[in-house]
Amino acid sequence: DAGVIQSPRHEVTEMGQEVTLRCKPISGHDYLFWYRQTMMRGLELLIYFNNNVPIDDSGMPEDRFSAKMPNASFSTLKIQPSEPRDSAVYFCASTPRSDTEAFFGQGTRLTVV
């Protein structure tokens, strides 16, 4: 398996623009997570899905953030409108069940100017 695949790897956008980050989990993994990593706040769990259903979105910072999982092989994290403080590395991770580790993608480095 190719692992968790995220795209793009890098994204630079202007403030106010819409940004969409994409994730393809490992096949057969029922759980998918979105994390954000910054120097100030470390790794924050934004939202996670189980069988394509959002279970906990309490970490989503604002209404500007939204996440979807239309099927078992694809998820998006959208920021609209983007702001400079959204600049961070966004990670997607997946796991097959609740008692084992999560597998991480390489991340998307987002810069909002």
Next chain:
Amino acid sequence: AQSVTQLDSQVPVFEEAPVELRCNYSSSVSVYLFWYVQYPNQGLQLLLKYLSGSTLVKGINGFEAEFNKSQTSFHLRKPSVHISDTAEYFCAGNTGFQKLVFGTGTRLLVSP
């Protein structure tokens, strides 16, 4: 709610010296605990995990960790570090409800 605490933000050590990175968790229920490593500009890679059974867990790259329920700790150790071990190390845990919680990370700096 469960939390994971990494007591040291940075640990400098000389090459071939032993190292211990500390991690404490707080939970009233059984936990699953993990250590991940992150090299610059890369994602997180699993070093080792404790799910159940033996409290001494061996991982990749010569690392090991010991689950200590009485002290609610899961410290990471390596008897002899290499320059290539320089990275950020994250302790993480969950209670099976899948809200995987991470510590703030410890930067290991290995110098010659």
